Amino acid sequence: MHKQVLAQNNQAISHEKHKKFIVSMKSNKNRDVRYNSAIHYFTNEWHTTFQLQDVCYYMPNDQIKYELCLAAYPKVIDKNNFFNIYDSFATFSHAIKLYHNTQAKDGSLEFENHPDRDYASIVFPNSDGYIGLTGVNCNLPMAQNDFNYFFDSLLFDSNDNQRLDFLKQQVTSHCFSTAQIMKLGLELQLEKNRLTFLKFALDKCFDIENFIESTQLISHTYYKDDLKVFIEDYLIFISPVTDHPNNNCYINDEAFLQVLISIKDQIFSDKQKEMAKKNIEKKCFSMEQLLEIVSIFKFDKDRLEIIKFLYDYAPFPDKMYVFRNKLKFLNSKQKLDKFLIDKQ
Incomplete structure (x- = not known):
């Protein structure tokens, strides 16, 4: 109720400012830059459903539109008109998913602490007996029972960006297995934030050579490829390169x-x-x-x-x-x- 009153007391972006943003966004051919600028725009400015729908037209696919609309919803001032945004999707499933995570929850952007629906399709790697490369000062991951208690006691903020900051703080203080990091990453809804978190967490991962499995958390092709390259480059960077066994063989x-x-x-x-x-x-x-x-x-x-x-x-x-x-x-x-x- 407080949020609804707050929204009513704030004015949406002016037509002139919105028009300038559209022109600026259209001039950039990089879809990732377009998406990032739209996220920044709608999470910092009060706006109408129509203005959000206007920008959705320039997003490349339904998944991107969904992530944008989910992030933008808290600052929509005419939530009673939000049903119009569902027409922006080509697939019914994305529209239903957006409804479930916004209006079906009485207008508050809430998340489930344990999204079990995501676990069924995820294969979590086993770190038992792992002897490969490890992260910085990460000689042993948190015991699974300790992790379960740790995970259940975490208090997650409803804002996805704040969740990201919170999870980064937790990773800095502990050592986790790939599977444990993946379960933490599933607490983030925006794939852009999942990508950021997984990159950040790689340093504190015990079984780094299993970390490629974390790409299961990403469906967006661009982000998935970005994460794969990041992991592969990191492995190359930390892998020792041994010289030829016959040191007299090659030139000085x-x-x-x-x-x-x-x-x-x-x-x-x-x-x-x-x-x-x-x-x-x-x-x-x-x-x-x-x-x-x-x-x-x-x-x-x-x-x-x-x-x-x-x-x-x-x-x-x-x-x-x-x-x-x-x-x-x-x-x-x-x-x-x-x-x-x-x-x-």
Whole structure:
């Protein structure tokens, strides 16, 4: 009742300001930037259902529209007209889901502390007996019984952004398994916030090599790919790269510098690749030195060609995934993934 009175006492965004926002948003072709600007706009300004519906038109799919409308609902001043927003969805399920999480709860944006409906479709990895890479100062996760008590005692705020801040504080103070972090992440409704939380929590995860399973919490393709790349790059960053067992095999730093110069001195990329391949064939390089050679090339196409070529000359072919971080685009990384799988 207090919220309804508060909304009635606040004025919606003026027509002129709203029109300027629409023009500004339309001028940006990046859909993620559009979404972020819309979230910021509607969570900070009182607005009408019509104004929200106007912006929904420029959102790419129903999931994005749902997340936007859910975040915007608390500042809608004409909640009695909110039923009109359901016409913005192409699928009936998203409209029902939005109704359930807004108007079906008497206008207050509340969340269930234990969304069991999400658990059925989630596969939680088992960290028992795990001996792989671990997070920072995370040698052992919280015991499961302790976690269950900890989880049941948490008091979550109804605002999703405040929930995110609260969960980040909890992760900073404890060490969790991937499964435990996933259960905490399910307490967030907005996928953008889930993505932020999972990235933040990776450092305090015990079984980091299981963390790729956390992508199950994300359905938005862009966010899911972003999380996958973040996890893979993090694993590469913390993975130790061991030198060739025969230390007399490869060249010293001074000789290696001359090799780099000989490659860089070539004017065209084709000549650079030719020079790089000749050196790789005739000399013995460590994994670190091969990474430096790959870094000479500007474009993913050339880098991928060199990476594939040096596979047969690398001292540790099973560590070739470290070269993935040298590729800028997801498509290039996927091509390398397929190449490495075919080589096994």
